[in-house]
Amino acid sequence: MKESLFQPPWGFLSLPKARTAPDVARAWVLPVPYDATVCYGSGSRYGPAAILTASRAIELYDYEFGCEPGATFGVHTLPPLAPQRQSPEAMVAAVEEAVADALSRCELLAVFGGEHTISAGVARGVARARGDKDLVCVQIDAHADLWDNYEGSKYSHACAARRIVEICPVFQIGIRNLAAAEDQFRRSSDRVTIAFAEETDWLPKLAQFVRGKTVFLTVDLDGLDPSIMPAVGTPEPGGLTWQQVLSVVRAICREAKRMPVFDVVELSPIPGMNGPDFLAARLAYKIMSLELLK
Numbered sequence: 001m002k003e004s005l006f007q008p009p010w011g012f013l014s015l016p017k018a019r020t021a022p023d024v025a026r027a028w029v030l031p032v033p034y035d036a037t038v039c040y041g042s043g044s045r046y047g048p049a050a051i052l053t054a055s056r057a058i059e060l061y062d063y064e065f066g067c068e069p070g071a072t073f074g075v076h077t078l079p080p081l082a083p084q085r086q087s088p089e090a091m092v093a094a095v096e097e098a099v100a101d102a103l104s105r106c107e108l109l110a111v112f113g114g115e116h117t118i119s120a121g122v123a124r125g126v127a128r129a130r131g132d133k134d135l136v137c138v139q140i141d142a143h144a145d146l147w148d149n150y151e152g153s154k155y156s157h158a159c160a161a162r163r164i165v166e167i168c169p170v171f172q173i174g175i176r177n178l179a180a181a182e183d184q185f186r187r188s189s190d191r192v193t194i195a196f197a198e199e200t201d202w203l204p205k206l207a208q209f210v211r212g213k214t215v216f217l218t219v220d221l222d223g224l225d226p227s228i229m230p231a232v233g234t235p236e237p238g239g240l241t242w243q244q245v246l247s248v249v250r251a252i253c254r255e256a257k258r259m260p261v262f263d264v265v266e267l268s269p270i271p272g273m274n275g276p277d278f279l280a281a282r283l284a285y286k287i288m289s290l291e292l293l294k
């Protein structure tokens with residue numbers, strides 16, 4: 001049948017077939033529709049599909065680059081990762097395997113969650129594929145997620161950063177909610193740096209932290225202010241602006257050796273409200289463009 005009669009394959013940015021083949025695309029997308037340990041608002045299992053749907057409405061042209069970045073680097077979208085229902089630990093292991101495997105075949109992997117738990121698997125996967133010698137993690141989040149154990153699990157979303165700290169140092173930005181035990185842990189650990197949401201002087205520190213390193217960027221969307229990102233399970237007032245988040249990405253892409261992987265997690269779509277889904281998709285596209293066209 002005539003190919004021109006049909007829409008392009010259903011994937012990130014809705015690119016033409018020639019730009020989405022796995023051996024052509026420099027960027028790959030791994031959807032992880034998983035939420036099992038969340039304690040307040042659930043629904044992040046619907047996040048990846050919402051981001052992919054919203055991405056089809058993105059203008060490909062970006063005046064910053066004077067071209068259509070997505071059409072230049074190409075994006076291959078993997079099928080959604082199957083949820084491992086037996087335990088969050090099994091899910092983290094599945095993410096680790098999928099991430100390590102994908103990173104052996106692509107230059108930049110974007111993981112769409114899903115709850116933040118999956119980021120521990122992303123960290124392990126990139127450490128396995130690229131080594132952990134110069135690996136660091138930058139975390140955008142309202143919450144420190146530094147619980148060693150939460151409601152009986154070491155793989156709760158509230159433990160996400162604590163599991164990543166076991167792999168590599170973490171720089172957290174936008175934090176405005178943590179428990180006493182988490183605060184105590186970060187004071188005792190030389191592997192955690194926190195820039196609280198009201199602080200304004202963290203950009204030079206971040207630049208120094210990522211300089212010459214291999215970076216895993218994890219974006220919990222509740223790090224952004226709920227006025228622009230209400231579609232999260234645990235919205236916290238006083239969050240980051242769109243421009244602040246982009247300044248984090250720009251610092252990483254400018255200073256780091258490379259960013260082989262990032263994730264965008266915790267989108268819980270609100271029916272009828274497109275803005276947050278579109279923001280998440282736009283953010284993912286901008287991160288890809290800044291990293292791959294630098």
Ligand SMILES: [Mn+2]
Pocket residue numbers: 141142143220222223
């Ligand atoms: Mn959070």
